[in-house]
Amino acid sequence: MFTIDAHLDLSMNALEWNRDLRRPIAEINEREKGLNDKPDRGNGVVSLPELRKGEIGLVVATQIGRYVAPDNSLPGWHSPEQAWAQTQGQLAWYKAMEEDGEMVQITGLEGLEKHLELWKYAKSTPNKPIGYILSLEGADSIVTIKHLERAYRYGLRAIGPAHYGPGRYANGTDATGKMGKDGLELLKEIERLGIILDATHLCDDAFWQALDNFNGQIWASHNNCRALVEHNRQYSDEMIRELIDRGAVIGAALDAWMMVPGWARGESTPKEMNCNLEVMIDHIDHICQIAGNSLHVGMGTDLDGAFGKEQCPYDLETIADLQKVPALLSKRGYAEQDIENMMHGNWLRFLRSAWA
16 A cells, blocks of 8 residues: 655665665665664664555655754754754755655645656556655754745755754753744744644644644654653643644654653563554554544654664564554554555645645
8 A cells, every 4th residue: 555654764864874775675784784883783674675665655754953052962963054064965865866766856736746646557667766755853953044945945845843852943852941032933934934844852842832823734743642652752632632623644653662661772672562563553543532533643653763673663574564554454443544544645635735
């Protein structure tokens, strides 16, 4: 089944992990044997061939460059200008993939429909390009508000103001506090340009403030449920209801620590924690029960977000195994239309409305 994944960090993996994502994932992992500079070396599950194998023809692909102040212990760049330069290198990689015929950037309705037609009628074509919608995870690299329009011109169509910790425009996961003047100005510019606001990673204070001050299109590219895993990274039922009321779609994430309670990073294993794809369905089902329908959930796996097989469902060998999800949804009683909604239909409905 054609599938849309609303959150993959492809360019980060290509540049910071030095992965040639055009290669088979087994080859990438073999080349990383003996390396230990990253937690998931040799355990990757995402490559462009695996996306094609799994019929994942459209993704929301990120740029990411965090600024960190001197007292911030998180990894990141020491100036916004350095963070901007990092995102421009990531953009150059996407453009290189386009030139090589591996990917195609989707920036509006015409391109979206053309890409869907290609994937619908060229099933026998082995190397169809992966469509990507460019998103910025964390706004620290937006040096000035004027830089956002520059980013829009090169194709940026979604932005999450925060990532982890304190940010220049908004506070994110594991931080607290509302946005200041710069953050509120950023929201106005996001709305003016018609960019999608990604509520993912906003701390609770910033989440509620953003929704009170933003009237444009909102989604949550990769988030799970606080009712099932208690952590500020997750959404409370109240937050989920608010997003549903705003017409948002929430992408189900496959990072194990977000899926099962009690995960200890670097210690727990998916098998011992019983973290499998059924757990993903638990989070999906929780959102559907709150909504009363299947119209507000999609895939947003984050499967290359600095982790791999060591921290994802044990019954997933590569991202192509998203094709197991429809059968699991069917086993839970979801009808064919519900399943199509969650695998691709909800994201498509959202995009067609946002770009109409």
